[in-house]
Amino acid sequence: MKKILIPIDFKRSSYDAIDYAVKFFKKEECQFFFLNAYTYDVNGFNAIHLLQANDNIFEKPRHTSEISLGQAVNKYIHNNSNEKHRFNAISECSSLVDAIKKTIKEVEIDLVVLPGKDNANKSMERYSKNTRSIIDNIRECPVLIIPSSAKMHENPKFVLASYFGLDLPKAELENWYSLIKTANGSIKIVTLSSKEGLSELQKANQSKVHSHLEMHVKKPIKIEYIENAAALKKFAKHHSDYIICLMDRKPDFWRKLGITHSRITDLGPLPSTPVIALHR
Secondary structure, three states, X not given: OEEEEEEOOOOHHHHHHHHHHHHHOOOOOEEEEEEEEEOOXXXXXXXXXXXXXXXXXXXXXXXXXXXXXXXXXXXXHHHOOOOOEEEEEEEEEOOHHHHHHHHHHHHOOOEEEEEOOEOOOOOOOOEOHHHHHHHHHOOOOOEXXXXXXXXXXXXXXXXXXXXXXXXXXXHHHHHHHHHHHHOOOEEEEXXXXXXXXXXXXXXXXXXXXXXXXXXHHOOOOEEEEOOOHHHHHHHHXXXXXXXXXXXXXXXXHHHHOOOOOOHHHHHOOOOOOOEEEEEO
16 A cells, blocks of 8 residues: 655645645555644743743644644545545644654655645745755655646656666666556656767666666657756646656765755756656
């Protein structure tokens, strides 16, 4: 049984992501876990004020989280007739990233489904702070990012996009392929380089992945060449029925300090195309 974690804040984008995930896994036995993380607003309180604070200050956020989660779970229990699906609620007093990491470990989550909302200033160039933090820090399982305007298509095409400068781990490719089988999808490989510009290492890594995937599907897999991330974003704009999949390399020193970010984060929101973040 698949275990799917969906962090939600009860806005429309949260429910769009849930709806997409329910359709994606319509043929699978699944447990969906709706996670809401909350914190206490103690700005302006000193130690004395905190000791004297009314319990309501601490109870209200928890109560609001639990009530809203209960309403969300009940909505999908009553409106989803798929007997293969179960819905659960998790309320955590912590940062969102810490709550996700804890749940992945304790529940043994297979996939995180993330609403791909953009910034509060409506910029389409960058993800929100929370979304960037999740993409940059959650590496324990694949992360599926769903733009609000994304539609779940029949037999979607999964595009594995990579520079192929590094060997792609077979275990992560197997995790990815299990999602393709679930959605009854097909595969395309996009190499982020010109064909003529590939190094021998890139050629070897690309060939290894291509052969491994063709062994599963037992039919030819097309390879397309797109020279850079900007061109990939343009490609995605015209292929909303695709799901773009990128392998996120292990964070280096600068990324751990928060100075640089994942290439997936830097790619920014795709208006209507879902993205799957895989990990080395």
